[in-house]
Amino acid sequence: MAITFHYEAGSLQTDNRSGCNLLQLAQEAGVHIEARCGGQGTCGSCMVVLGTGRYRVCGEIIEVPPRQRREALACQSFVLGAEAEIHLLQRSLISTESARISESFQLPLFDRQPRFTTGCGVAVDIGTTTVVAVLVRLDSGEILSCQSMYNQQILKADDVISRISLCSEPAGLKTLQRLVIDHTLNPLISQLCADGAVEPHEIVHLCVAGNTVMLHIFYALSPVSIGVLPFTPLQRCFESTAEKLGIAINPSALIEAVPAVSGYIGGDITADMQLSGLANRRGCALLVDIGTNGEIAFWDGSRITACAAAAGPAFEGAGIMCGTRAVSGAIDAIDFDRSLDFKLSVIGESEPIGLCGSAVIDFIAAGFRCGLISMTGRFDIGMLRTSGRYTSVNGAHACVIHRTHDSAKTAAIVVTERDIAEILKAKAAIYSGIKTLLAESSRTVHDLEVVILAGGFASYINLDNAFELGLLPALGTDRYEVIGNGSLAGAIALLLNRQLADDYRLLIDRPYVIHLNRTAKFTEYYQEAVVIPNLCPE
Ligand code: FES
Numbered sequence: 138m139a140i141t142f143h144y145e146a147g148s149l150q151t152d153n154r155s156g157c158n159l160l161q162l163a164q165e166a167g168v169h170i171e172a173r174c175g176g177q178g179t180c181g182s183c184m185v186v187l188g189t190g191r192y193r194v195c196g197e198i199i200e201v202p203p204r205q206r207r208e209a210l211a212c213q214s215f216v217l218g219a220e221a222e223i224h225l226l227q228r229s230l231i232s233t234e235s236a237r238i239s240e241s242f243q244l245p246l247f248d249r250q251p252r253f254t255t256g257c258g259v260a261v262d263i264g265t266t267t268v269v270a271v272l273v274r275l276d277s278g279e280i281l282s283c284q285s286m287y288n289q290q291i292l293k294a295d296d297v298i299s300r301i302s303l304c305s306e307p308a309g310l311k312t313l314q315r316l317v318i319d320h321t322l323n324p325l326i327s328q329l330c331a332d333g334a335v336e337p338h339e340i341v342h343l344c345v346a347g348n349t350v351m352l353h354i355f356y357a358l359s360p361v362s363i364g365v366l367p368f369t370p371l372q373r374c375f376e377s378t379a380e381k382l383g384i385a386i387n388p389s390a391l392i393e394a395v396p397a398v399s400g401y402i403g404g405d406i407t408a409d410m411q412l413s414g415l416a417n418r419r420g421c422a423l424l425v426d427i428g429t430n431g432e433i434a435f436w437d438g439s440r441i442t443a444c445a446a447a448a449g450p451a452f453e454g455a456g457i458m459c460g461t462r463a464v465s466g467a468i469d470a471i472d473f474d475r476s477l478d479f480k481l482s483v484i485g486e487s488e489p490i491g492l493c494g495s496a497v498i499d500f501i502a503a504g505f506r507c508g509l510i511s512m513t514g515r516f517d518i519g520m521l522r523t524s525g526r527y528t529s530v531n532g533a534h535a536c537v538i539h540r541t542h543d544s545a546k547t548a549a550i551v552v553t554e555r556d557i558a559e560i561l562k563a564k565a566a567i568y569s570g571i572k573t574l575l576a577e578s579s580r581t582v583h584d585l586e587v588v589i590l591a592g593g594f595a596s597y598i599n600l601d602n603a604f605e606l607g608l609l610p611a612l613g614t615d616r617y618e619v620i621g622n623g624s625l626a627g628a629i630a631l632l633l634n635r636q637l638a639d640d641y642r643l644l645i646d647r648p649y650v651i652h653l654n655r656t657a658k659f660t661e662y663y664q665e666a667v668v669i670p671n672l673c674p675e
Pocket of ligand 1: 171172174175176177178179180181182183184210211212213
């Protein structure tokens with residue numbers, strides 16, 4: 138029995154095996170479909186288009202007649218007939234992508250004093266959701282290539298808390314470590330080497346930055362103590378060699394990390410603080426690193442306080458029905474009025490494949506302005522139906538953003554009410570984290586002279602829409618500074634200047650860390666912020 142998988146670059150055939158769903162069959166055939174919930178049928182990332190054939194989908198037998206199509210989750214679909222044609226959506230395929238990475242970070246000005254003066258280095262930002270890697274020539278500091286992909290640990294669990302619980306078994310820790318190294322970093326390195334015309338053994342130094350849980354798992358250290366009171370990490374500074382960690386570069390290469398502040402304040406925020414000169418600012422300054430594990434630091438002129446606000450992966454396009462990373466074909470901005478005539482900006486000006494987090498923020502803000510979306514994130518169904526934009530996806534009301542005529546390549550791109558709820562929860566976590574941190578220092582957002590935004594996502598966000606949504610304090614764009622992916626820039630800086638290792642070590646002892654879930658105010662602020670824009674007074 139032959140199953141044919143069609144994708145943009147061609148097609149390949151495999152035999153059906155009873156008991157195997159389409160996700161497993163595709164993976165065995167060498168086609169890598171996103172499966173962020175690990176095949177539990179909850180994330181929507183493995184969507185495929187079923188062509189002619191007989192199937193069992195979510196326990197129901199369905200027949201797709203000739204020339205018809207039907208969307209289904211690969212992890213919940215089994216082929217029953219002799220043959221089947223499966224069309225793979227580009228947004229559902231795991232890929233590496235170099236688009237826009239080099240625009241999303243700023244390198245600090247510093248004297249170059251690399252620890253190694255010949256060969257190449259790799260800097261890596263290990264995010265909970267996305268991993269970004271850059272190949273650098275150590276003698277000149279030249280950036281040769283950049284690549285990114287989803288952290289393949291999302292196959293097992295979306296957020297740091299669930300990953301910590303997986304690590305309560307040594308086998309779980311090992312699995313997660315291999316997912317980030319063998320299935321994420323090593324493929325990225327091989328792509329970097331191909332693009333930069335460099336042999337892997339020429340890479341003699343690798344610097345990583347990331348949150349503390351990601352760093353522990355990367356170095357095969359148990360993060361379990363970070364999950365329980367008093368949230369203490371095993372280590373804050375990390376070092377090893379490529380051989381010990383199984384990284385496919387020169388075996389004796391040094392693998393160094395930007396050190397972490399505490400269990401939930403990672404090396405990414407250390408890099409952001411250093412890069413932005415947070416503690417050298419004259420007045421009150423707030424640093425917000427918008428990511429899955431949102432980290433926030435506040436400088437009041439004499440002291441740094443910091444906290445982490447678990448936002449989840451929605452801003453990075455994960456956990457959103459038609460979400461994607463900021464790659465070619467991703468819709469990165471949307472504007473519209475009551476006519477629901479959507480004006481889309483698409484990266485690479487190609488056929489749209491999905492929505493970045495920045496576009497979903499635009500969509501919700503514009504929808505709220507024109508009355509399409511209520512303050513609790515519900516659609517005006519009448520308005521959707523009148524404009525022909527209404528659809529329903531797995532029982533959730535949804536708005537069709539884009540439809541192509543060739544459904545074999547790209548299915549309709551939609552935003553569901555569930556997607557809106559995910560973004561509202563994410564923005565509420567960030568906003569209430571900011572409010573709580575300021576309140577702990579007896580300050581309000583009006584005391585802020587500057588807000589520094591870090592994280593790859595921050596580079597593309599429309600600030601006015603973020604204000605409208607209540608994600609960030611509405612202080613006017615002139616009080617905002619965007620440094621982009623400070624974590625990646627901090628790792629590159631460490632490759633090129635060994636002095637920074639000492640500076641980072643001094644910096645990690647400075648912040649006073651606040652645990653949001655132990656402050657009464659946080660829950661109160663969170664509940665007020667989970668609507669549009671939010672109910673808490675600034
Ligand atoms: Fe199929 Fe998540 S992997 S829905």
